[in-house]
Structure formats: structure tokens, C-alpha cells
Amino acid sequence: MTNLFKDDADADFIFARESDSVYTKQAILRVLLREAASSIAPTTPIFVVIIPMLPALTLSCEEPLSAPVGARSCAPAFLTDSMSRIAAQSGLPHRDLFALFKASEPRKLYFADDGHWNRTGQALAARVVAEDILQSRVSQRLSNLR
Secondary structure, eight states, rough: OOOOOOOTTOOHHHOTTTSSHHHHHHHHHHHHHIIIIIITTTTOOOOOOEEHHHHHHOOOOOOOTOOOOGGGSTTHHHHHHHHHHHHHHOOEEEOHHHHHHSSOGGGGGOOTTTBBBOHHHHHHHHHHHHHHHHHHHHHHHHHHHH
């Protein structure tokens, strides 16, 4: 396997879910979050925010029948779903923003030229994540540190 992280859009998660690159990336994430949960989270509150990429939010999965078989099984949320599952398995509180951003006119949440959130996207994410943190055990742990 070469160029594991050259795919900036993680298209392998959308079109090649059974690929070696997807399994490798999931394994790396599993190790990172397990380490965070076991070595950092006991002393420092952690809240994982899972950020969808604009191409996944705006992708139309209506491929023509002539498309390769793997491309016909398009799953735009597979990357964020995988990350949510791994965060939950690691015992870390988290928020997957895919459904929220998908339902909120995604192109209005990102800058057109670079894929980062604009002010509207930042405000939406900040509001929802702040609410989640206040309702989570992270908030309880923060108050215990005072």
C-alpha cells in the first residue's frame, strides 16, 4: 500500500470501504483514540468532534450502471460513521457533525475555495459542540478540576 494519506478527501471511505487503506486508517484511528482514552482522558477531559468534509456532504451517489461495482456502493457518511463508532468503542464522548451539516445546506457552511468552515459553519459547530460538552461527562470532570 502506498500513498495512504495522499487521498485528501478520503474517497476510499466513500467508494472502497473494503480496501486495505480503509482498514489501515481505521486501525490507526483505533490506536490513537484508545491511547487518548487510556493515557490522556483520565487526567484531561477529551471531547472528540468528527468533522465531515464538504465533498462527502454534497456528493450525489447516483452513479451510472456503467460505474465500477465499488463505485456503485457509495456511502458518503462511512468515514464519519466509522470515526463515531471507534470513538464510542474507546469510551470517548464525541459528536459527529455529518447529519447536522448535511441538513444545513452544506455549501453555505464552508468557504468555496478551501473547504474550511466559514463563520456560519463555525457558529453552528460551536453551538452544538458546546451544548454537547455541557451535557457530557467532560463538563462534570471540568467542574471537578476547579
